[in-house]
Amino acid sequence: MHSKRTIALISLACLATGCxxxxxxxxxxxxxxxxxxxxxxxxxxxxxxxxNIVERRHAKDVEQTISLxxxxxxxxxxxxxxxxxxxxxxxxxxxSRPFDTINERVIAREMASAxxxxxxxxxxxLVQNSYGPFGYASGQSRTGDTCLYAWQQVKAxxxxxxxxxxxxxxxxxxxxxxxxxTERQLLGTVYGYTIAGHFAGAALNPFGGPRSANAVLGKPGxxxxxxxxxxxxxxxxxxYQNRPVVTRPVVVRRPAVVQPxxxxxxxxxxxxxxxxxxxxxxxxxSQTNGAGGxxxxxxxxxxxxxxxxxxxxxxxxxxxxxIFGACR
Numbered sequence: 001m002h003s004k005r006t007i008a009l010i011s012l013a014c015l016a017t018g019c020x021x022x023x024x025x026x027x028x029x030x031x032x033x034x035x036x037x038x039x040x041x042x043x044x045x046x047x048x049x050x051x052n053i054v055e056r057r058h059a060k061d062v063e064q065t066i067s068l069x070x071x072x073x074x075x076x077x078x079x080x081x082x083x084x085x086x087x088x089x090x091x092x093x094x095x096s097r098p099f100d101t102i103n104e105r106v107i108a109r110e111m112a113s114a115x116x117x118x119x120x121x122x123x124x125x126l127v128q129n130s131y132g133p134f135g136y137a138s139g140q141s142r143t144g145d146t147c148l149y150a151w152q153q154v155k156a157x158x159x160x161x162x163x164x165x166x167x168x169x170x171x172x173x174x175x176x177x178x179x180x181x182t183e184r185q186l187l188g189t190v191y192g193y194t195i196a197g198h199f200a201g202a203a204l205n206p207f208g209g210p211r212s213a214n215a216v217l218g219k220p221g222x223x224x225x226x227x228x229x230x231x232x233x234x235x236x237x238x239x240y241q242n243r244p245v246v247t248r249p250v251v252v253r254r255p256a257v258v259q260p261x262x263x264x265x266x267x268x269x270x271x272x273x274x275x276x277x278x279x280x281x282x283x284x285x286s287q288t289n290g291a292g293g294x295x296x297x298x299x300x301x302x303x304x305x306x307x308x309x310x311x312x313x314x315x316x317x318x319x320x321x322x323i324f325g326a327c328r
Contacts, residue, residue: 030057040064041082041172044192048078048176060086062197072145072177075116083171084197086204102135102153111137111149114175118147129191131207134172136190138183147177148186154195156208168204170195 036050040062043050048068056063061084068078111120120137127134134152141147154170174193176186199205216222 031055034064039066040084040195040197041066041080042194042196043068043080043189044194047189047192051077068176070177072141072147072179073143074118074141074145074147074177076114076175076177078177079114079173079175080193081171081173081175082195082197084199085169085171086167086199102151107135107151110151110173114149114173115147115177117141118145118177120147120149129193131170131172131195134190136187138186141177143179145177145179146181146183146186148174148183148190149176150174150187150190152190155206168199168206170197170206 032055034053034055036053038055039050039053041064043066048070050066051069052067054065054067056065063083064081066080066082068080070076070078072078118139118141120139122135122137127136129152131152131154134150136148136150138146138148150173152172154172155168172193172195174190176189178186216224
């Protein structure tokens with residue numbers, strides 16, 4: 001009986017306190033995916049295409065992470081991140097957050113998180129685009145992909161609290177990795193991106209006042225030529241295309257053809273001594289060998305005179321030789 005009373009009391013308590021909730025999960029307010037036409041910044045024409053945009057809102061601050069098309073083996077996604085930081089703090093004229101300077105340690109952590117495994121080197125050259133100076137670091141991965149991480153802070157500067165203007169700030173981060181683009185081509189995206197958002201109040205304008213025209217325009221005595229450019233250096237192309245794949249020609253090595261050398265007959269030794277003429281009339285050597293035998297015999301040296309090779313002519317067959325039978 002006591003247990004039944006306990007169960008009844010617990011049931012009444014649950015009904016009173018809302019124990020019958022269904023446990024549904026609601027989406028957090030301030031984080032949503034927006035369409036491309038609501039982007040607060042755009043890449044340059046011809047640059048990487050927009051894939052997705054995630055927007056986060058907190059009080060008067062707005063942040064968008066604009067994912068860009070990526071063609072790289074490096075882990076991660078290319079992005080263009082833009083933050084609009086408005087007035088914060090107890091003093092609306094001197095808010096502490098909009099005037100935070102860029103911290104090198106924070107930048108180092110951002111680079112390591114955005115481009116893991118790639119060693120980036122910071123550029124020591126002063127560069128600036130249409131919004132002012134910016135910094136960047138670049139490097140190559142082990143597979144040859146080119147990576148770049150850039151950061152920029154856009155603000156007009158400090159102003160007295162009584163003027164109540166130029167207190168907003170825009171923070172920009174750009175992460176790019178590409179398998180075929182060069183560092184200069186990736187840098188063109190930093191020069192050519194466009195900030196499309198703005199603050200509602202003129203006091204938060206981070207871009208400062210509009211820039212006046214050049215003082216020499218329309219002034220007598222100042223000549224302007226058609227080939228004059230405001231910069232002496234070559235401009236960087238806005239946007240980038242995939243660089244062509246370089247193919248190396250195939251070299252086929254063939255064995256060298258050896259030309260046959262003509263055979264050289266050995267030279268005969270020169271004849272020694274005077275030439276001995278052959279006896280008149282044909283003989284066995286001339287009949288068998290012909291001209292070749294005569295030439296070979298002519299080339300032989302003369303025989304030495306010995307007792308065995310002296311020929312004594314026979315006497316004429318007249319008189320006594322004929323009587324004794326010496327002639328045949």
